[in-house]
Amino acid sequence: MAATTGHVISTKLVIPALLLSGTALTTTQSRQGNYSDSHLAITASSMYGAAGELTLIQEALRKSVQETQMRFSDAPPSIWFEDDAEPSLVDLFVGYDTSFTLSLEHDNSALLNEFSPSSDSWGGM
Amino acid sequence: MSSSWLKRTSSSLQQGDLLLNFEVPIPTRQTDQWNLRIVSTDAIVLTQSCDIGKAAQIDLLVATVFKFSEALAKWPQMKQPAYRTNLLRQQSISDFLLPPCPGERDDWSLVSFRQLHTVSKALAIDWPRLELSSPYREALAQAYGRFMMRVGLPEGLERREAELPI
Numbered sequence: 001m002a003a004t005t006g007h008v009i010s011t012k013l014v015i016p017a018l019l020l021s022g023t024a025l026t027t028t029q030s031r032q033g034n035y036s037d038s039h040l041a042i043t044a045s046s047m048y049g050a051a052g053e054l055t056l057i058q059e060a061l062r063k064s065v066q067e068t069q070m071r072f073s074d075a076p077p078s079i080w081f082e083d084d085a086e087p088s089l090v091d092l093f094v095g096y097d098t099s100f101t102l103s104l105e106h107d108n109s110a111l112l113n114e115f116s117p118s119s120d121s122w123g124g125m
Numbered sequence: 126m127s128s129s130w131l132k133r134t135s136s137s138l139q140q141g142d143l144l145l146n147f148e149v150p151i152p153t154r155q156t157d158q159w160n161l162r163i164v165s166t167d168a169i170v171l172t173q174s175c176d177i178g179k180a181a182q183i184d185l186l187v188a189t190v191f192k193f194s195e196a197l198a199k200w201p202q203m204k205q206p207a208y209r210t211n212l213l214r215q216q217s218i219s220d221f222l223l224p225p226c227p228g229e230r231d232d233w234s235l236v237s238f239r240q241l242h243t244v245s246k247a248l249a250i251d252w253p254r255l256e257l258s259s260p261y262r263e264a265l266a267q268a269y270g271r272f273m274m275r276v277g278l279p280e281g282l283e284r285r286e287a288e289l290p291i
Contacts, residue, residue: 100159108166111189112196115237117203120218121211122271 131226134256138246139174141262143167143190143223143234143255149242166190169236169257170249171269177246185249188269189240190223193233218275221268229255236265238272 134142144167151162168187176182197203212222212235221236257265 100161102161103163105162105164108164108189108191109195110162111164111166111240112191112199115189115191115196115200115240117196117200117208118217118219118239119202119205119208119211121207121216122218123211123214123216 129258130224130261131230131255131257133229134254136256138170138177138250138254139256139262140170140172140177141257141265142170143230143257144170144187144249145230145253145255147187147244147249147252149187149189149244151242167192167234168242168244169265171241171266173266183246184243185246187242187244187249189237189242191235191237193222193235195232196235215264215268218272221265223257226255238269 131143146165147168149164149166149168151164153160153162167190169190170177171186171188172182177185202208208217211217212220215221219238221238223234223236225231225233256262
């Protein structure tokens with residue numbers, strides 16, 4: 001995927017499991033589909049009532065599978081540098097099909113190595 | 126008096142604010158491998174103050190700031206009198222000198238207009254920082270403006286001095 005902004009997460013893998021669970025629509029514990037499930041369950045409940053007409057709900061979910069993709073903010077998770085743990089690269093770049101490394105430099109010595117003082121001055125122009 | 130240049134900030138983020146130990150992301154790419162370096166460095170805000178307040182201004186342009194003593198240890202040519210004079214007179218084209226801030230920052234500082242970064246405004250707003258007082262703040266902006274707008278001519282008129290009517 002050549003995405004350049006945001007993290008795109010498809011719901012396609014999550015929804016079939018929901019369809020099999022029936023009444024579990026509002027209680028699924030799937031980590032991957034947590035946000036998707038809640039969102040869809042609320043929508044389904046408000047449209048069709050808590051008792052649920054499963055066929056209609058299934059149809060709505062199938063439609064959502066086809067149409068729904070959710071875009072998340074580019075902002076890094078707030079937990080980034082609160083401790084010394086390595087950031088989770090999967091969480092940061094989920095959906096990106098590329099290879100990368102992440103490093104943290106506690107001073108600017110590398111920048112200083114790249115710096116070069118210049119004798120250019122306005123007096124010499 | 127050097128204490129009037131930098132002071133503990135008492136206002137909202139503005140041009141000339143010195144972000145202390147800020148975390149600057151530097152992406153690089155080698156063949157198929159991306160590397161995202163998060164570098165802790167002092168950095169000074171170059172984005173115009175009037176733009177910083179706009180919601181659409183989501184990024185800031187900042188310049189790397191080195192501690193002068195550390196730069197001096199790395200680059201002995203900075204001891205040359207001509208270089209020091211240019212810095213002290215604010216005549217260096219790409220470097221801008223800042224004096225210490227007593228009680229806050231003991232070292233002299235060197236701003237490099239050649240090491241610029243774009244950073245998140247949201248992250249910078251609440252970051253620990255000092256502010257550059259006016260009119261030194263405007264002097265920094267002017268120095269950066271001159272660095273960006275300068276034009277090098279392929280041939281000057283010095284050689285034609287004899288043709289100039291007296």
